[in-house]
Amino acid sequence: MNDPTTIRRLYGRRQGHKLRQGQAALVEEMLPTLSVPEEGPLDAVRLFGEDRPLQVEIGFGAGEHLAGQAEATPGTGFIGCEPFLNGVVGALGHIRDRDLSNVRLHMGDALEVIERLPDASLDRVYLLHPDPWPKARHAKRRMMNHGPLDTIARKLKSGGEFRLGTDDPTYCHWSMMIMNARDDFEWQARTPADFLTRPADWPETRYERKARRQGHEVWYFRYIRR
Ligand SMILES: C[S@@+](CC[C@H](N)C(=O)[O-])C[C@H]1O[C@@H](n2cnc3c(N)ncnc32)[C@H](O)[C@@H]1O
Numbered sequence: 761m762n763d764p765t766t767i768r769r770l771y772g773r774r775q776g777h778k779l780r781q782g783q784a785a786l787v788e789e790m791l792p793t794l795s796v797p798e799e800g801p802l803d804a805v806r807l808f809g810e811d812r813p814l815q816v817e818i819g820f821g822a823g824e825h826l827a828g829q830a831e832a833t834p835g836t837g838f839i840g841c842e843p844f845l846n847g848v849v850g851a852l853g854h855i856r857d858r859d860l861s862n863v864r865l866h867m868g869d870a871l872e873v874i875e876r877l878p879d880a881s882l883d884r885v886y887l888l889h890p891d892p893w894p895k896a897r898h899a900k901r902r903m904m905n906h907g908p909l910d911t912i913a914r915k916l917k918s919g920g921e922f923r924l925g926t927d928d929p930t931y932c933h934w935s936m937m938i939m940n941a942r943d944d945f946e947w948q949a950r951t952p953a954d955f956l957t958r959p960a961d962w963p964e965t966r967y968e969r970k971a972r973r974q975g976h977e978v979w980y981f982r983y984i985r986r
Pocket residue numbers: 818819820821822841842843844847868869870871887888889890891965966967968
């Protein structure tokens with residue numbers, strides 16, 4: 761079971777290096793206890809044993825933002841979604857190190873999980889540094905498209921928040937155009953500083969750090985569901 765090939769077959773996509781033994785143990789022992797059930801409707805009671813606010817992070821990468829938010833708001837239930845095994849292993853490490861009991865993980869497509877939640881059930885959805893799909897012919901694969909956004913809008917409570925972070929100028933412009941065409945979200949930006957400055961309750965992600973190291977500007981969008 762510790763063989764990385766077996767783990768890859770059982771637990772989906774992986775990137776980069778082989779899992780070390782400690783990481784394999786996290787996947788074998790901890791992940792099954794934190795995984796979102798594979799079938800059926802989902803809600804806070806099924807996931808956390810009680811009614812509580814819910815937030816979803818789409819593509820949590822290495823999980824530092826997810827863990828930071830979960831640590832800051834222990835009364836909220838967090839659902840982190842990420843198809844890559846290495847990212848899931850990173851999140852498991854953070855969850856263990858910070859002793860978090862309010863995170864559940866889905867190793868796969870976030871929209872599959874969001875669809876199974878009740879309408880108007882989410883307090884917040886995070887989409888931080890999504891894959892930019894820079895070629896025009898791949899634009900329909902971007903998460904910032906009306907199909908995925910319709911789903912996110914339906915599942916957010918009125919007054920709930922959708923957060924987007926990106927350092928990609930094309931993706932930034934694209935996202936603004938898409939969101940401008942919608943009347944179900946209100947952009948929370950009064951001055952340029954509002955979207956050029958990371959809010960205090962927005963932990964830095966690995967991609968964001970990398971972008972800043974490379975000298976890129978980063979844009980932070982907060983939209984309230986009307
Ligand atoms: C560029 S990385 C950013 C990771 C992280 N949010 C950060 O800022 O460091 C984008 C991530 O989104 C994940 N992703 C792409 N499509 C996804 C989907 N449909 N559901 C969940 N995660 C997805 C990818 O696997 C990848 O890890």
